[in-house]
Amino acid sequence: MTELHTAAVPAPGRLFGVSLGPGDPGLITRRAWALLERADAVWTYPVRSLRKESYALDIALRGGLALPAQHQPLLFPMTHDVEKLARHWLKAAETVKALLATGQDVLFLVEGDASTYASFCYLARVLRELDAEARIDIVPGVTSFNAACARLQLPLSEQDDTIAIVPAAYGIAAVEKMLDDFDTLVLMKVKPLLDDLIDLLARRGLLAHSRFIEKAGSPVERIVHDVAELKGTQVNYLSLLLVKNPGRVRGDMQRGCRKKTSTEIEEETLG
Numbered sequence: 001m002t003e004l005h006t007a008a009v010p011a012p013g014r015l016f017g018v019s020l021g022p023g024d025p026g027l028i029t030r031r032a033w034a035l036l037e038r039a040d041a042v043w044t045y046p047v048r049s050l051r052k053e054s055y056a057l058d059i060a061l062r063g064g065l066a067l068p069a070q071h072q073p074l075l076f077p078m079t080h081d082v083e084k085l086a087r088h089w090l091k092a093a094e095t096v097k098a099l100l101a102t103g104q105d106v107l108f109l110v111e112g113d114a115s116t117y118a119s120f121c122y123l124a125r126v127l128r129e130l131d132a133e134a135r136i137d138i139v140p141g142v143t144s145f146n147a148a149c150a151r152l153q154l155p156l157s158e159q160d161d162t163i164a165i166v167p168a169a170y171g172i173a174a175v176e177k178m179l180d181d182f183d184t185l186v187l188m189k190v191k192p193l194l195d196d197l198i199d200l201l202a203r204r205g206l207l208a209h210s211r212f213i214e215k216a217g218s219p220v221e222r223i224v225h226d227v228a229e230l231k232g233t234q235v236n237y238l239s240l241l242l243v244k245n246p247g248r249v250r251g252d253m254q255r256g257c258r259k260k261t262s263t264e265i266e267e268e269t270l271g
């Protein structure tokens with residue numbers, strides 16, 4: 001009589017979006033660090049081309065973490081071609097799904113924070129489309145603009161300030177409109193539009209209130225205080241502009257939503 005052996009199918013692993021902060025390994029959270037120290041998990045990380053290094057992987061390695069036995073780059077090309085993007089997101093999600101099916105946990109290394117303009121968002125979405133039961137965890141982290149404010153020693157917001165975080169690709173007209181409503185503008189992905197942005201800031205008298213930072217927190221970080229000097233130069237994709245807008249005309253504040261001024265308290269007491 002033949003004996004029937006049914007191989008035990010392992011329970012699928014879990015995908016973790018592991019935020020590493022924008023460049024300084026000292027900004028990796030304890031939770032992310034603990035996951036990255038696990039020797040049994042698979043590391044995956046985004047690359048723009050298979051010939052390029054991964055910025056996210058470099059942060060972990062510079063921190064002194066050891067590359068585990070199993071690790072794999074996932075290709076997320078820089079393109080606006082929607083079909084090409086969808087093809088690569090699907091391929092990345094299929095690769096992760098196959099790794100999870102072996103029972104191993106998969107860590108996807110993310111530069112900055114995993115919920116902020118990160119390829120992890122696409123990966124997680126497509127994986128869920130492939131497998132609604134997929135278990136996914138996100139470890140939050142320090143964003144590029146929070147780290148940039150710290151490096152530049154500029155507050156992101158004070159008291160009643162409004163903040164806009166905007167990919168500059170919306171164009172100059174859109175950015176200019178936002179100057180009416182926001183006290184701080186964080187302009188992300190500025191590379192292709194930098195010269196036009198500098199012209200806008202000059203026209204609005206905001207150059208003195210603007211700062212540029214590239215690869216914040218990394219060993220090749222570059223901070224530029226006089227943003228006008230960047231005109232006509234090439235900058236790295238990992239760069240942003242922080243614009244403070246001190247002359248903005250603010251509307252009335254809702255009473256009761258902020259601390260009363262001493263004059264208001266006096267007026268109330270006097271009836």
Ligand SMILES: C[S@@+](CC[C@H](N)C(=O)[O-])C[C@H]1O[C@@H](n2cnc3c(N)ncnc32)[C@H](O)[C@@H]1O
Nearest residue numbers: 022112113116117143144188189215216238239
């Ligand atoms: C795809 S988004 C990634 C955002 C990232 N997940 C975060 O939490 O900040 C890429 C854009 O973020 C900004 N960025 C990311 N890392 C940066 C860094 N280390 N220094 C300056 N800007 C950075 C740049 O504007 C860049 O074009």
